[in-house]
Amino acid sequence: MKTRLLLLTLLFWMSYNALSQQVIPLDTNNLAINAKAYVIENYRGVDAIYMQGGAFGLKDVEFLNGTIEFDVFLKEDWAFPGVYFRYDLASNNAEQFFMRPHLSGKPDANQAAPSIQGITPFQLYFGPRYSFEYDYNFDDWTHVKVVVNGSKAQVFLDGAEKPNLSWNLFLPEKAGSVAFRSGRFNGMHIANITVDPDATELVDFNPIEREAIPNLIEEWEISDMFEEKLLADPNSLEQALEDRKWQGKIKVEEGTAANIARIQRLRDGTPGNTVLAKITITSDKDQYKLFEFGYSDRVVAILNGEPIYWGTNKWKSRDYRYLGTVGLFDGVYLNLKKGKNELLMAVSEDFGGWLITGRFKDDTGLKVK
Numbered sequence: 418m419k420t421r422l423l424l425l426t427l428l429f430w431m432s433y434n435a436l437s438q439q440v441i442p443l444d445t446n447n448l449a450i451n452a453k454a455y456v457i458e459n460y461r462g463v464d465a466i467y468m469q470g471g472a473f474g475l476k477d478v479e480f481l482n483g484t485i486e487f488d489v490f491l492k493e494d495w496a497f498p499g500v501y502f503r504y505d506l507a508s509n510n511a512e513q514f515f516m517r518p519h520l521s522g523k524p525d526a527n528q529a530a531p532s533i534q535g536i537t538p539f540q541l542y543f544g545p546r547y548s549f550e551y552d553y554n555f556d557d558w559t560h561v562k563v564v565v566n567g568s569k570a571q572v573f574l575d576g577a578e579k580p581n582l583s584w585n586l587f588l589p590e591k592a593g594s595v596a597f598r599s600g601r602f603n604g605m606h607i608a609n610i611t612v613d614p615d616a617t618e619l620v621d622f623n624p625i626e627r628e629a630i631p632n633l634i635e636e637w638e639i640s641d642m643f644e645e646k647l648l649a650d651p652n653s654l655e656q657a658l659e660d661r662k663w664q665g666k667i668k669v670e671e672g673t674a675a676n677i678a679r680i681q682r683l684r685d686g687t688p689g690n691t692v693l694a695k696i697t698i699t700s701d702k703d704q705y706k707l708f709e710f711g712y713s714d715r716v717v718a719i720l721n722g723e724p725i726y727w728g729t730n731k732w733k734s735r736d737y738r739y740l741g742t743v744g745l746f747d748g749v750y751l752n753l754k755k756g757k758n759e760l761l762m763a764v765s766e767d768f769g770g771w772l773i774t775g776r777f778k779d780d781t782g783l784k785v786k
Contacts, residue, residue: 465608484616531587540770629672674774710775
């Protein structure tokens with residue numbers, strides 16, 4: 418009798434788990450595909466989708482918490498295969514984890530990051546808090562398991578018992594879609610996709626802490642978006658500045674920089690890739706002060722209506738491996754007048770993070786807001 422009861426209980430739980438874990442068939446009835454090219458085929462004995470340059474979403478799957486698993490057959494190519502979850506199509510916001518197979522064995526072989534209004538700000542969310550060194554296998558499937566619970570997530574690669582990475586999520590807890598991206602020009606295969614909303618258990622959740630940059634300006638006021646070419650002619654700069662409308666203030670994140678994409682959408686169908694980030698500096702006397710700053714991707718600094726600096730910090734701008742990560746890598750001596758001074762940083766973005774940060778090395782006699 419006990420044996421029969423045990424068997425029935427086991428069968429019940431097996432049946433329950435099968436129902437809760439959704440295995441996604443790889444066909445156009447279940448996948449919304451947006452790619453340059455794709456084919457659904459049997460690859461290495463597994464039903465898989467091979468995709469170049471694009472992504473596919475899971476139809477009729479809404480995901481808040483749980484476990485997403487999939488296999489990807491990696492190539493040692495420049496590509497970013499991975500998964501979006503809690504994806505909101507209207508705002509283009511999502512959480513994500515992706516791999517960089519071309520950086521196998523390096524500290525940034527992968528990335529946990531949000532998509533914020535269509536921008537993945539890896540130039541802000543970088544280092545061991547959001548990436549880990551990993552040697553990828555290019556001769557077999559790589560298994561990826563992402564566990565999400567509330568504001569926390571973990572990733573396990575190739576059946577690891579302990580998480581390879583634990584991190585705090587970036588966006589409000591809101592259910593959304595699940596989508597995958599594969600290879601770029603040469604394509605990659607993805608297979609064995611499952612989604613289990615009941616598998617929410619985290620293991621040894623212990624995210625790496627990041628040291629904040631001290632004494633940063635805490636918030637910046639951000640303007641509406643305009644075309645970068647308006648900055649090219651100093652004689653027309655005054656009108657470009659007068660035409661701006663202010664959108665609100667954003668705070669520094671990660672103790673590193675303010676993320677302009679939090680308040681301004683780069684690709685919303687209107688021309689432009691530039692905003693003004695503003696602070697007001699009140700000085701107790703006429704004086705020069707060193708202002709250290711960082712930005713991405715390009716900046717024009719304007720003090721009291723006069724342009725005083727131009728620079729670029731974009732991806733590959735300084736050497737072939739340069740990521741354009743943000744930090745206090747630039748500086749300018751500000752000629753401050755007694756009383757209020759307005760500092761505008763005209764920040765232009767291509768991709769990778771729309772960012773601004775700064776501080777005064779010596780703020781004696783200054784008030785900043």
